[in-house]
Amino acid sequence: MQIIQSIRDKGAAITVVVIALSLIGFILMDRNSGANNANRSSGTTVGKVNGQGIELAEFQKRVTQLEAQEESRTRQKVTTQQTYQIREQVWNQLVAEAVFYKEAAKLGIELTPKELSAILFSSDPTNPFMQQGLADQATGKLDMAKAQQAWAEIKKSKGEARDNINSQLIDPLKLSSSAAKYGGLISASAYYPTWMQERDTKDATAFSTISYVGIPYSEISDSAVKVTDQDIVDYVNKNKELFKQEAGRKISYLSFSQLPTAADSAAIRNSLETIKQSFATDSNAKAFVAANGSAIEFNDMFLPKDKIGASNIDTIVKQPQGTVFGPVVEQGLYLLSKVLASKEMPDSVRAREIVIGLNDPQTNQPIRDQAGAQKLADSLLGVLKGGGDFVSMAVQYSADNESKAKGGDMGVFAFGTKDAAINEFAFNKPVGSKEVILSNDGYHIIEILSQSNFKPAYKIAFVAKEIAASPETINKASNDAGKAASEKNATTLAAYVSKNGLHLTQLPQLVKENDFSAGTLQDSRTRELIKWAFKANKGDVSEPFDLGDQFVVATVDKIEKEGVQDAATARSGAEVIIIKQKKAALIKSAIGANPTMQTASAKYNKPVAMAGQDSTLTFNSQIINSLGMESKVIGAAFNKAYETKESPAIEGTNGVYIIKVNSIQNKVEAPEAASARITSRLASLRSQLNNWFEGLRKQADIKDKRSETF
DSSP states (O other), X not given: OHHHHHHHHHTHHHHHHHHHHHHHHHHHHHHHHHHHHHHHOOSOEEEEETTEEEEHHHHHHHHHXXXXXXXXXXXXXXXXXXXXXXXXXXXXXXHHHHHHHHHHHHTTOOOOHHHHHHHHTSOOTTOHHHHTTOBOTTTSSBOHHHHHHHHHHHHHOOHHHHHHHIIIIIHHHHHHHHHHHHHHHHHHTOOOOHHHHHHHHHHHHEEEEEEEEEEEGGGSOGGGOOOOHHHHHHHHHHOGGGGEEOOEEXXXXXXXXOSOOHHHHHHHHHHHHHHHHHHHHOSOHHHHHHHTTOSSOOOOSOEEGGGTOOTTHHHHHHSOTTOEEEEEEETTEEEEEEEEEEEEEEEEEEEEEEEEESBOTTTOOBOSOHHHHHHHHHHHHHHHHTTOOHHHHHHHHOOOHHHHTTTTEEEEEETTSSOHHHHHHHHHSOTTOEEEEEETTEEEEEXXXXXXXXXXXXXXXXXXXXXXXXXXXXXXXXXXXXXXXXXXXXXXXXXXXXXXXXXXXXXXXXXXXXXXXXXXXXXXXXXXXXXHHTTSOTTBXXXXXXXXXXXXXXXXXEEEOSXXXXXXXXXXXXXXXXXHHHHHHHHHHHHOSSOOHHHHHHHHTOOOEEEOTTSOXXXXXXXXXXXXXXXXHHHHTTOXXXXXXXXXXXXXXXXXXXXXXXXXXXXOOOHHHHHHHHHHHHHHHXXXXXXXXXXXXXXXXXXXXXXXXX
């Protein structure tokens, strides 16, 4: 028996790793199998990457998982806007996986079971197991027993639970690990050859001094040059990379407000004035608040001033008890308030607890039903009231690891930082009180240890009415929008706008097919307007869209196709450059075919100046002192041909220049400066390589068909 036990002891660590590897291999193989099945699926797709379909089912599954995670994190249902954002996130993730894994496969890059084991059974802070609380509290290292138990639970998981494990654990680790390997290979390929170092040293140490005449473009007025559409087209065709555009729509819209008018606001205020006196004399505040349809429900709790949330709270609490204050405007409401009672209440409490949980904190699987949990909690409370030791019972029974390690001590906490039921008990009962409290986490046996810093707290009843638009206001906005929508094309709509003194708002940016907002139109229903725009023709006018506080009637101004911008679209970016080119041509014509510094100086009355005497004019310079950013002039300053003759006219950034190189010399570079420059250059090369994924994405053939479904 001793020999067997010895083998068990010595082999414990090996056993853990073997079990882990077998489980991890099972998970990875299962995951890869699922991925292959998805690739073979012939179901509906939301897009393609290099001909490989992204299945709608997989896309929607991931969206649902992220929505569930967000709801679990915030304990609130996700909004329509959040769903759109999650869809965008999932699409980008799936595209990234499809683009990257294809390249990774060529290089044999993958996440093996051994590598995953090394990650998950390490004490590295980035290990998901460490982040999930599987660390030993005493050592700070991974608790191997807990990790082993977690993997055992993973092995049992099926269906949705397995999908969640894959999406939240396996997939992110697989992608991050593989991308790190790929990025490492790319970064390691950064090479700074000797010839390049020698050239850079020469560029950094050589400096030039020049004489020059500069004729600024401002010498020619803008009105003297005209940029035609053909000029724009010619420039765009020579610089297509600068004028690429995505497919989309240019949209204009009319807005008809549904916000309350001054008359609506006055009517709501008057409705509260009529009940003010009866509110003051009524003896059942809860019933009165409910009967009058208050937008703020009755709260029977005592609250400190800073937790009441009314901007006029100092004035409210100064009113005699039973007096009604208001109506006043408060966050879009008209408000009546009535102080019902006040008392002294602590602003911080120290307590201890024993948590009887309903679910396992690691797996979130049910471990007992509510009736059983309550029965156990009531039983433990009885033992405590009979003199039982709280600390030992907390260590034995509590499901909260943080407080359990301290004998149940919750520490000192402020008002409003705990579950509402716990908060109500801890701040309103006297020190020494013990009770069973039900929260979202289970049943808590709470004992109040101390209370401090007592301050006034108030119980206040509010009757609130939202300052909302009346049916008449909404109907008018709807009718006005309907009249505008009856103009079925952009031409007649423009005439209608002019005749009625309306304003047509043009969205400055291109609206793309999968967008869910458009400029300032951020309502959850804006997506419907965008879907309409991509089915409409140029000049079509929409039916009214009800977008929150406004009705919107839209028209399609322009349909942009993917490719190169047309003259009208490109003008804003190209015109300023073409104007400079035309001005340069006029200046060059004025100074003649073979100008000199003297003739140019005489023609435009500009002095012959010098630059570079301070040895700052190097080939690596970004600017020339007194001239600014003039890269063409910097390049010419190191052309040895211009040591014996003057340069031709140079079209610069700010004007036309003629230069003469006076000398090209070398300066001594300090060893530390040379070392720093080499280090910086190598870092720059590696930094450029860090954009490798964007390069892969640009090369990929990506077809986005989400708009056909969403």
